[in-house]
Amino acid sequence: MNKKDYTLQQLIDICQTELAPREDRVVIYQDEAEKVTKGGIIKPEISIHKPSQGTIMAVGPGVLGQEQKMKDLEVGGRCIYGRFAGVDIEWADTVFIIVRQSDIMLREKKKPE
Numbered sequence: 001m002n003k004k005d006y007t008l009q010q011l012i013d014i015c016q017t018e019l020a021p022r023e024d025r026v027v028i029y030q031d032e033a034e035k036v037t038k039g040g041i042i043k044p045e046i047s048i049h050k051p052s053q054g055t056i057m058a059v060g061p062g063v064l065g066q067e068q069k070m071k072d073l074e075v076g077g078r079c080i081y082g083r084f085a086g087v088d089i090e091w092a093d094t095v096f097i098i099v100r101q102s103d104i105m106l107r108e109k110k111k112p113e
Helices: 008-018
Strands: 025-030 053-059 078-081 087-091 094-100 104-107
Touching: 008 025, 008 053, 008 087, 008 094, 025 078
Parallel strands: none
Antiparallel strands: 025 053, 025 094, 053 078, 078 104, 087 094
16 A cells, blocks of 8 residues: 555654645545454455544645634544545555545544543
8 A cells, every 4th residue: 555664653744744635624544454354364355445444644724614623633633434435645655535524423532641
């Protein structure tokens, strides 16, 4: 999937400096698809589904008048989005997905310190 091995922080830095999502768009780095089951069975390529969860890399400013909704999403946070949502892009030899804020169904809350 990736031609270069970047750390998660390097990917976040690349996205923050090079990508500017418009309106309510969110750039997400997808988790890797599970190719081997927990029981050790290797899945055939046809049965491997792309994951619907990942790490938020960049967040747009929000639709005019609804900017408050975008403040819930934090760069570096984890989220789950609709399986068929978004558009895949390749940037810096890495594949990302761009989804609308409304396609994100769940976000990870910060743990209280």
